[in-house]
Each structure stands twice: as C-alpha cells, then as structure tokens.
Amino acid sequence: MSTPKEHLVLALSCPDRPGIVHAVSGALAEHGGNITESQQFGDPSTGLFFMRVQVETTAPRHEVEGALAAVAHDFSMTFTLDEVGRPVRTLIMASKEAHCLSDLLFRQRSQRLPIDPVAVVANHPDLEPIAAFYGVPFHHVPVTRETKADAEAQLLRLVHELDVELVVLARYMQILSDDLCTELAGNIINIHHSFLPSFKGARPYAQAHGRGVKLIGATAHYVTADLDEGPIIEQDVERVTHADDVEELVARGQDVERRVLARAVRWHAEHRVLVDGRRTVVFS
Amino acid sequence: MSTPKEHLVLALSCPDRPGIVHAVSGALAEHGGNITESQQFGDPSTGLFFMRVQVETTAPRHEVEGALAAVAHDFSMTFTLDEVGRPVRTLIMASKEAHCLSDLLFRQRSQRLPIDPVAVVANHPDLEPIAAFYGVPFHHVPVTRETKADAEAQLLRLVHELDVELVVLARYMQILSDDLCTELAGNIINIHHSFLPSFKGARPYAQAHGRGVKLIGATAHYVTADLDEGPIIEQDVERVTHADDVEELVARGQDVERRVLARAVRWHAEHRVLVDGRRTVVFS
Amino acid sequence: MSTPKEHLVLALSCPDRPGIVHAVSGALAEHGGNITESQQFGDPSTGLFFMRVQVETTAPRHEVEGALAAVAHDFSMTFTLDEVGRPVRTLIMASKEAHCLSDLLFRQRSQRLPIDPVAVVANHPDLEPIAAFYGVPFHHVPVTRETKADAEAQLLRLVHELDVELVVLARYMQILSDDLCTELAGNIINIHHSFLPSFKGARPYAQAHGRGVKLIGATAHYVTADLDEGPIIEQDVERVTHADDVEELVARGQDVERRVLARAVRWHAEHRVLVDGRRTVVFS
Amino acid sequence: MSTPKEHLVLALSCPDRPGIVHAVSGALAEHGGNITESQQFGDPSTGLFFMRVQVETTAPRHEVEGALAAVAHDFSMTFTLDEVGRPVRTLIMASKEAHCLSDLLFRQRSQRLPIDPVAVVANHPDLEPIAAFYGVPFHHVPVTRETKADAEAQLLRLVHELDVELVVLARYMQILSDDLCTELAGNIINIHHSFLPSFKGARPYAQAHGRGVKLIGATAHYVTADLDEGPIIEQDVERVTHADDVEELVARGQDVERRVLARAVRWHAEHRVLVDGRRTVVFS
Numbered sequence A, B, C, D: 001m002s003t004p005k006e007h008l009v010l011a012l013s014c015p016d017r018p019g020i021v022h023a024v025s026g027a028l029a030e031h032g033g034n035i036t037e038s039q040q041f042g043d044p045s046t047g048l049f050f051m052r053v054q055v056e057t058t059a060p061r062h063e064v065e066g067a068l069a070a071v072a073h074d075f076s077m078t079f080t081l082d083e084v085g086r087p088v089r090t091l092i093m094a095s096k097e098a099h100c101l102s103d104l105l106f107r108q109r110s111q112r113l114p115i116d117p118v119a120v121v122a123n124h125p126d127l128e129p130i131a132a133f134y135g136v137p138f139h140h141v142p143v144t145r146e147t148k149a150d151a152e153a154q155l156l157r158l159v160h161e162l163d164v165e166l167v168v169l170a171r172y173m174q175i176l177s178d179d180l181c182t183e184l185a186g187n188i189i190n191i192h193h194s195f196l197p198s199f200k201g202a203r204p205y206a207q208a209h210g211r212g213v214k215l216i217g218a219t220a221h222y223v224t225a226d227l228d229e230g231p232i233i234e235q236d237v238e239r240v241t242h243a244d245d246v247e248e249l250v251a252r253g254q255d256v257e258r259r260v261l262a263r264a265v266r267w268h269a270e271h272r273v274l275v276d277g278r279r280t281v282v283f284s
Helices: A022-030 A063-077 A097-110 A130-131 A148-159 A178-184 A204-211 A244-269 B019-030 B061-075 B099-109 B128-132 B148-161 B178-183 B204-211 B244-270 C020-030 C061-077 C097-111 C128-133 C148-162 C176-181 C206-213 C246-269 D020-030 D059-076 D098-112 D129-133 D146-160 D179-185 D204-211 D246-269
Strands: A006-015 A035-043 A047-056 A078-083 A088-094 A115-120 A139-140 A166-167 A188-192 A213-221 A232-239 A273-276 A279-282 B006-015 B034-043 B048-057 B076-083 B090-094 B115-122 B138-140 B165-169 B188-192 B215-222 B232-239 B274-278 B279-282 C006-015 C033-045 C047-057 C079-083 C089-092 C115-122 C138-140 C166-169 C186-193 C215-222 C232-239 C273-276 C278-281 D006-015 D034-043 D048-057 D078-083 D086-096 D115-122 D138-140 D165-167 D188-192 D214-223 D232-239 D271-274 D279-282
Touching: A006 A022, A006 A063, A006 A148, A006 A273, A022 A035, A022 A047, A022 A063, A022 D020, A022 D034, A035 A279, A035 D020, A035 D034, A047 A063, A047 A273, A063 A078, A088 A097, A088 A148, A088 A244, A097 A115, A097 A130, A097 A244, A097 B034, A097 C097, A115 A148, A130 A139, A130 C128, A148 A178, A148 B148, A188 A244, A204 A244, A213 A244, A213 B232, A232 A244, A232 A279, A232 B215, B006 B019, B006 B061, B006 B274, B019 B034, B019 B048, B019 B061, B019 C020, B019 C033, B034 B279, B034 C020, B034 C033, B048 B061, B048 B274, B061 B076, B090 B099, B090 B148, B090 B244, B099 B115, B099 B128, B099 B244, B099 D098, B115 B128, B115 B148, B128 B138, B128 D129, B148 B178, B165 B244, B188 B244, B204 B244, B215 B244, B232 B244, B244 B274, C006 C020, C006 C061, C006 C273, C020 C033, C020 C047, C020 C061, C033 C278, C047 C061, C047 C273, C061 C079, C089 C097, C089 C148, C089 C246, C097 C115, C097 C128, C097 C246, C115 C148, C128 C138, C148 C176, C166 C246, C186 C206, C186 C246, C206 C246, C215 C246, C215 D232, C232 C246, C232 C278, C232 D214, C246 C273, D006 D020, D006 D059, D006 D271, D020 D034, D020 D048, D020 D059, D034 D279, D048 D059, D048 D271, D059 D078, D086 D098, D086 D146, D086 D246, D098 D115, D098 D246, D115 D146, D129 D138, D146 D179, D165 D246, D188 D246, D204 D246, D214 D246, D232 D246, D232 D279, D246 D271
Parallel strands: A088 A115, A088 A166, A115 A139, A166 A188, B090 B115, B090 B165, B115 B138, B165 B188, C089 C115, C089 C166, C115 C138, C166 C186, D086 D115, D086 D165, D115 D138, D165 D188
Antiparallel strands: A006 A047, A006 A078, A035 A047, A188 A213, A213 A232, A273 A279, B006 B048, B006 B076, B034 B048, B188 B215, B215 B232, B274 B279, C006 C047, C006 C079, C033 C047, C186 C215, C215 C232, C273 C278, D006 D048, D006 D078, D034 D048, D188 D214, D214 D232, D271 D279
C-alpha cells in the first residue's frame, strides 16, 4: 500500500552561516522528502539567509514540521510550512475604482490565482455588483473622520471571524492607522499608483504629468506605518507621451496597477516573498 | 531643367490659436513645398502649440525662411528650419566611464546618428583611446574646486571656436555652474543614472538598492540650473532582483543609460524635441 | 451667436503625390476648420499616402464632407469622416474563454474605450453571465460542421439588423468561411494567441513550449480569407522561462492577448488604423 | 591556520528521480561545502532533472570532484565543476558588422563579462581595428565556396591550439558545415536577427517589414546542424512602426541583437545554461 504524497512549500529566513541548506535538506530527506523546487539567497547587507523549498513527502506533515522545528531552533530560523497551492484566505479592500478588484477576482476564478476571497470591504457601495458577480460577500463600511476608528475595528473583527490571512488594498483610498498597520504587518499589501519612490502621496498621476515623465508606473508593497515606504514586492511601468493628459495617465495606469498587484498577490500567496529589512526577497 | 529639391525640417512653437497649421502649410505650399511628415501638439496646460514638419521644396531655403518669418511674426512663433539629416556639431563631455561615450561614437559611425562629434572633453585622461579610435579630438580638462571656473571658461571657448550646437554630458561627473547652464540652455543634455524624480543626487544605484526597487532606470534631460530637475526627454528601465548588488545594478544600469541617452541625442539632433515649460514635447 | 463646434476625425488614403496635405488642409480651413491633431505617412513600397486629421469646425458636417469629396475626387482618395469619440457599434464573438470579452466590456465601461457593444455572439453558453453583467444581449449560436453555414447566416443577419460596424473575435475558436471574411473585410479583428508569424494554426502555446521560446506573444490582426495572414494591427510579448509549462503559458498569454486586443480595438474605433496592402499604418 | 576557500559552480543533469538534491548536497557538505546559490528544475516532458549550485569549499577541488563523480555514477549524471567567475576562453567570429563584436569586447573589459577573448576570426578584414583596440588577435580567414573546407579546418586548428571553450558567432554571415556544428555542439552560440521561429533564413528584417510586424526581435541559440533550429538561450524584442523602413529595422535590430547575445554569452560562461532536448534550461 503506497503512502499518499503531500506537496509542501517551506519558506524560511535566519542569520546566514554555513550548513543551513544541508541541515534543511537533511531534515526533509529523513522524512522521505524529495525537493522539487528550491531557491535561496544570502543578503550580505543584512547578514540574513532566505530559502524557499517545495518538497514532496511521504511522511505526515506534522512529522516534517517537527523535524524542521528542531533545525529552526539550531539556526534561530523563522519558517512557514504550507501545502503547495492552498488558497490563502484573503480580504480585499476597495473604494470606487473597479479595475484591481475585478482583476483579482477574475484571476482567482480563471487563472489559478491561489487566493480564497472571503470578503470585499469597501468604503463606498459602488463595487457591490462585482463582488456579487463573483459570489464574494460585500461589506460596505463607510469611513469619515469620526467613524474611522469604528471602521477599523469592524475590519479587524472581520479579519478574525473569517480567519483572514491576507488583506489586499485594491485601490482603497483611505489611510490606515498605525495600529492597524502594525497588527497586520507582513500580511497586508497595497498597490500604489506610481513608480515609488517617485510621487509618493496624493494624486501621483497629476504629479507625474507635471514633471513630464515618459513612463508611469505602479508599485505593490507591504503596508507599514510609514506611508508609501513599506518593502516593495513588485513594480512595473508603461510608456506615455507628452500628449497624454492626466485622465489618460490614470486610464493607462490602471493596466499597470492591476497586473503589478496581481503578481504581488500571487507571489505572496505562493510564499515566494520574504521580508529582508526594508527590502523583499522574491523567489519568482 | 528641374530644380534640385531640398528636404527641410521645421520645428516651431507659439501660443495656441486657430489657423496655425493652415498658415504654415500655406506658406510652405507657396514655395513648392510638399509636406512629407507632420506632427503637432497643443498643450492645454500651457496654452502652447508645437509643430514639426518635414517638407521637400523646390524654392531656395532663404525664400522658405522668409515666408515662415512672416507667419512667425503673426503668430508670435519661435521656429528653426534645418536640412533633414544634417549632422549637429556636438561636444561630448565625459569622466572615466566609457559606455555612453563609446556608444554615441559607435552609433554616429554605424547607425546614422546625425551628430558630428567635434570634440570630447573629459576631466580624466582615461577615455582618450576611445576618442582616438573614432578620430575625435580629445581635450583633457581636469577640474578641481580651484580650477572649476577656468575649466568652464575653457569649455565655453571650445564651444565657440568649434561652433558647437549641442553639448552632451555622457556621464560627466561634475556639476556645472548656474551660469554655464544658462548659457547653454536648451542645447545641453545630461544622462542621469536613475528613473527621475526617484533618486536625485549622488549614488542613485546605492539609493535604489537600499530602497529595494524592482526596476532601475535612466533619464535623459535638458540641463538647467536646477539640478536633476530639467525637462525630461527620455526614460527607460530594466528589471532587477533582490539578488543584484549595487555593483550589478551599476553594470545593468549602463545598458539603460546608453540607450536612453542615444535616443535623446538622436531626437534632439533631428529637431524632434521641443521644450514646453518643465516638460518636453517629443515628436518621435 | 456662436456656432457650436464639431470635433471631426478624417482618415484617408490615396496614391502619393505632392499637394495632398495642402489640398486637405485648405478644404478644412475653408469651412472654419482648426486642425488639432494630424499624422501622415507616405509608403514608398506601395506608393500610397495615408493621413489622419482631427479638426474642429464651425461649418455643418455635410459641408465639410462635400468639400472633402471634391478633394478626394482629384486625388483618387478614399476617406472616412466621423465624430471624434463616437462609439463604434461592435459585435463581439467568443467561445468559452472569458478574459478578452470581459476585458473589452470592462474597458468600455471604465476606460473610455469608444465602442458600443451591441451584441455578444458565442458558440457556447458559458459567457452569458458576463454579457448579462454588462447588460449586453447574448446570442448563443452553436456551431457544428452541419450548422456552420446557418450560424454564419445568423451572424450576418445580426450584423445587418444591429447596424454593426465592427466585429471582434475575442478568442472565438471557429474558423470563418472565406465568404464571411470577404463580406466583413476591414471591419473584423481577431486576436491570435501567438507572436505571428510564429506558431500559426492550432495550439500555439504548445508549439511555443515545444520550441522553447523565451517570450510568448499575441497578435491582433484584420481577418482575411488567408488564415492568420491578415494585416497585423498590434503585437506584444511577455517573458517566460523553461519552468513554465503549457498551462502556465496559456495563463500568462491571456494577459498579453487581452491588452493587445484592447489596443487594436481602440485604435480601430478611433480611425487610427489604415490598411496598406499586407501591412497596416497605425497612427497611435 | 585557516584553509583558503574555493568558490565553485556545479552544473548537472540526469534522469529525474527522488534523492538527487540530497545526494549532491550531502557530497558537498562532506567536503566542507557551503551552498551559496542553488537552482533546480525537473522537466516532466523530458524526464530530466537539472541543477546548478554555487558552493564555497575548504577541501581541494579534486576531492570535491571525486565525491561528485561517485554521485554522478549512481544517478547517471553529467556534470561540470568550475571556479565561479573563471573567464571562459572564447573565440569570436564575425563578418563586417561591428555591433556584436564591439559590444562583447566592451562588456568583457568594463562589465565583468567572464570571457577571455583569445581570438577574433572574420571572413572580411573590416573589423581588425576593433580587435586591435581591445588587444585581441585578429585572424582574417576569407571564405569562398572553394575555400570553405580549408577555412573551417583553419578555424578548428585555432580552436584546438588556443584551447577554445566557446565559439560565438557575432553576426558571422557564413553557414557552417554540419561536421563543424557537430564538433562544436553545445559550445557554439549564434545570434539570429529575428524572433525565431519567425523569419528563419536570409534577410529577416526584410521579411519582417514585408509582413508588417509591430515588434522585431533577436534570438541567441546554440548552433546545430539544423539551421536556425538549435536550442534557444535568449530572445528579446523592440517596438517598430509602419514608418520604419528595412534600413531602420536593421539599425534598431542591432540594439536587440547585441544585448541578447551578451546575455546568452554571460549565462553560458557562468554555467547557467543547460540543454534539455530542443530547449534550454536557463538558471539566470
């Protein structure tokens, strides 16, 4: 009788020193593990080591986890172990613009984007039909200066009730409080509509037009209390010309925003992104 | 007996109002002009109109010029009229890095870049062999805090003696004085080794590495007294990853720098770039 | 009392000879026309001249049309005159894959794509909900070898009843008959899921995988009786690696397909595409 | 007294089965090896497994090599072991066009391209000054139908005398004999001036112009007896328009050719390219 195989993904980081790869691959091999994908990076500037391994094992997952925990202890290692392809429970926040929300839900349904969209939260009601079309519960949580704290509390309740693992700000046009950023640190991704660090802050396309740039861009990054300064996950650009007015930049920018955000969400959900100080390691 | 044809390029700008195109094409038609290429742009934000026309004429150039001067007077127009493809007398400034200088000279010789490189000026002697290989006179003009004024005076003398029309800063690592920038305004192009306005100032690749960007870029712009703020002519980017250290960013950046600079120089030399306040109109 | 202005777009082609631009701009000026955008191209290889002009006029459109008809007669010219931004009545054909249909309808609603989607015709019922979401009538017209002629007759009936100006094959997986191609010539656009002329015919992503290419692409082209050989309107590519299997190529390819098709449809709808023998002139 | 470290790169391929990674990392660990970079790929379509590892070791290289030979025997493995960054002895072949030769030599000198250019062989004398500028011996070996066999014999003599490890066809416009292709199999790279498999054979830019493509490309591939069908290493494209004539396509194409070839040569020299049937695995 053959044991059913599990396909697991391990992502880890620790201070860099000799022997890490051997210790990890040894622990996996002892449990019948066959490594099918492996990437690693040692960052000389932070002294940290990062690794992502996909492995087929015949041993039960808790056994593999135990073996890794021992290695992790020896090497002061942080690690996550997950099933390859398991959809990550995701809450998407939006305001009025549809392109990012619509694109994420489309890719989830048609392009194997491994997220499970458990809720859409928006501070305007406009996008409800899109959520409904894809069968995702829609929560309209308006935000004013007075209600902001309540709104964030409501969001956190949803995060806990729904076991949310990832929050995506899909052109959500509200600034989150520092506390919320800290609470969700490492599990909240924003799409900024400029090629950061150019044009931080408000109305980046108007800024870009005023400066006369020849490419516009978008940046997906982890959200930190330090606005528009979180670790960058992905960026891309599109060519524009003098003839494109701000409205045209906005329209063209939407294409870049949605594809940059989709890539960042995919890589995060596949445990391909590891935070390395102010930077990210992306094993794409 | 048929009159030999001239192929001329007209570039103009003026306050936008109805009738400009008709007046210009009328003036050209009266002198046997046949328009072979035409581009235009009215900028609502500055109220200025820009046009570039290539025209074959049977009339002598001074007649065409006279007819255009009359139109220019009526429309408060600035214009230049030149032969299509005439090489622009160009002085290239460099320091120690070869890639931009070498690339411009290669393209001039092999790829129809319409410049006539009349001199290379460098504050270090390292690049002399490249200038010699391409047969361009090399002037070593060292710059220290004390000799900076003299060095700039020497540069201006060369500009005047050699009838220089365009100065290209091909990774010239000195900051020019405000006076020099003003004197050469509109005729001096710099390549900045970042995607402006990101990473202005010194060591942009180190800044880019520190910020963890996923694309690096280069920007060709007209030089103004306001450092790294002159009107942008062209930009491009290249993808990088977490694994690229600063040295690797520098090496990859060189590819972007040289092709961005080459495009900007070509477009300028073909009278395709018109300054529109802080921005440029590029009829590429 | 000021006359209301019309904003018109003129697209024309004719044998190339001197005087065309002047004749056209003269005819427009006589009717109070102010040219706001103008592009032109003379193709030495076919001897044809192409021009696209946007013009604001105070005269009624039929007067402008009459004046242009006279010029057209003199120069053996073909031309169209339309209002700038008028939505083109468009019929979209699809099969089972949603990405192109969904994207076109999204852009029509949110990104100023100037089409009026009057019908979706599909040989499978799967995409009905998307059409319903955007409020576009959905016609399920199954196709078998036996019913193909009937299906095409039904399509043509719809084209005539709905005054369809443009047919878009948005991943419609049936080959059209030569007669239908001829009937709709110049008004039917297909998206081919490869970088033509590479990988014509069936299963291009499987072919691309087998050949080990490092970029995959998509091509939007006018449909002619000569399969995958019609004039190309737009192409783009995306980078892939050895690790991407056919299924992954398909998923990544969808992004290229939808954006290439959207650009081609926009340019066609804005009268920016002119056929030049086997090639197209695109005044983008 | 500390043992000096060696930094080695191992590239291997073998039939895919469980245990390879563990066996290899074990063999390396036994000799004090610390893995600093590791990539792998199992190709389900060919059943082959590929791996590239960079490792710092304290043991002498021959000991590591011995340990690996034992593993290789068990797994029917082919492998190469080399020092990281060792310049590969390279012979460059060219004809009249300078851009690829010039670019490779520039990058070797200024951008850490790890080749040692031991000879330039050309069937025309034109490029001698470039070779001389970079101090590389130039061999003018003219080729006519009658002398072709002699010329190839002369080339092979050079390859052997100079211990050449890699031959690069940098726009060498002669077709090599099947025997020569076989002799140099896996160690000879060509740059084809089209996006293969489009426009195989002669004058690809003229073919591309005739077909009206909107992007032109270049392909670096290993040379096999089957012309333009060898495994592709790298490809890239550049945007063109209807207005670009064949001469312009050629000029723009040169930029793509030189950067595609440079990448392919770098990856080959760094042992990042492994042949997988008709395809390549590129651990870039």
